[in-house]
Amino acid sequence: MAIDMNMPILVVDDYKTMIRIIRNLLKQLGFNNVDEASDGTEAFAKMQANKYGLVISDWNMEPMTGYELLQKVRANSDLTRTPFIMVTAESKTENVIAAKKAGVNNYIVKPFNAATLRSKISAVFGA
Amino acid sequence: MTPNKMLSLSSLIETHNKKSHIMQSLLDISLSADSLKGKDGESCTVLHDAIGQLRPDQMRRWAIPEAIAELNEIGKLNEYSVNLIMEKAESLMDHDGAMDDAMEVLQACSFQDIAGQRLAKVTELLETLEERFHSLVHETGVRDSHEAMGEEELEIERRRKEQILHGPQLTGDGVSQDEIDALLGA
Numbered sequence: 001m002a003i004d005m006n007m008p009i010l011v012v013d014d015y016k017t018m019i020r021i022i023r024n025l026l027k028q029l030g031f032n033n034v035d036e037a038s039d040g041t042e043a044f045a046k047m048q049a050n051k052y053g054l055v056i057s058d059w060n061m062e063p064m065t066g067y068e069l070l071q072k073v074r075a076n077s078d079l080t081r082t083p084f085i086m087v088t089a090e091s092k093t094e095n096v097i098a099a100k101k102a103g104v105n106n107y108i109v110k111p112f113n114a115a116t117l118r119s120k121i122s123a124v125f126g127a
Numbered sequence: 128m129t130p131n132k133m134l135s136l137s138s139l140i141e142t143h144n145k146k147s148h149i150m151q152s153l154l155d156i157s158l159s160a161d162s163l164k165g166k167d168g169e170s171c172t173v174l175h176d177a178i179g180q181l182r183p184d185q186m187r188r189w190a191i192p193e194a195i196a197e198l199n200e201i202g203k204l205n206e207y208s209v210n211l212i213m214e215k216a217e218s219l220m221d222h223d224g225a226m227d228d229a230m231e232v233l234q235a236c237s238f239q240d241i242a243g244q245r246l247a248k249v250t251e252l253l254e255t256l257e258e259r260f261h262s263l264v265h266e267t268g269v270r271d272s273h274e275a276m277g278e279e280e281l282e283i284e285r286r287r288k289e290q291i292l293h294g295p296q297l298t299g300d301g302v303s304q305d306e307i308d309a310l311l312g313a
Contacts (some may be wrong), residue, residue, distance in 0.1 A: 059292075060292055060294065065292065067291065089296070090294070091302050092291070092293050092301055092302070093306075095291050096302060096307050100310065100311055108304070109302075109303070109307060110295070112304070
């Protein structure tokens with residue numbers, strides 16, 4: 001399946017530097033339609049207002065974590081099918097299993113590079 | 128507790144807050160506890176409880192070693208990242224017109240040296256504090272007070288457990304990207 005390079009992507013992270021890095025990596029991969037949110041609450045509000053083709057989210061944020069965001073997204077009938085990649089420094093097995101149970105599409109451990117991001121996005125879209 | 132004894136404890140806490148001489152304050156508390164032995168049972172109990180609320184055993188067994196491990200990890204990550212940045216900046220220097228920018232990048236990397244020295248300083252302080260807590264527990268026989276955990280702290284702890292918030296893993300503690308892929312079958 002070909003990936004729509006113009007799909008809107010929502011990047012969620014409480015560190016502006018990380019958002020900037022992910023934006024640049026996505027740009028390098030050819031994705032230019034990128035929006036951002038600084039935590040789960042803002043992300044969920046944006047997801048209800050706009051349709052995104054992919055969400056790339058950090059885990060450890062307040063007031064709403066990436067894990068809570070994932071659970072809310074999967075529990076919402078309008079958003080439940082939105083591809084969701086967790087990009088986080090949380091790399092305990094229990095985190096990965098919890099994310100899998102909650103319905104994450106892929107999981108990237110920080111630090112990572114453009115090749116890893118590309119391969120995980122490709123895997124999510126079966127490309 | 129007599130007003131004088133209360134004043135004495137308050138002044139210790141004031142010293143701790145104002146000057147951040149944590150180790151000295153702990154030592155003072157420990158010495159005061161020794162001097163009160165056999166003199167005033169009530170004062171001793173209050174001081175004993177105050178020390179217990181510092182949870183010195185938890186500090187030396189878990190909190191301080193974890194803080195030291197985190198600082199060491201920061202040092203390693205800084206070093207790794209700076210080496211990578213410098214390597215790329217050096218290769219950019221070969222390109223026409225990029226020399227000045229590459230030089231600025233290299234110069235900015237000098238933060239690692241200063242940051243490393245500061246980290247080493249704090250690590251040394253924590254190691255000394257760890258030893259002092261060990262002595263405090265050993266000398267006074269005080270047990271950690273679990274009543275010291277306030278509502279706010281309990282709420283933070285509950286949320287950490289509920290949301291599985293560990294923070295970044297130490298080297299070798301978490302799972303690798305390959306292991307994550309295997310777990311997800313991705």
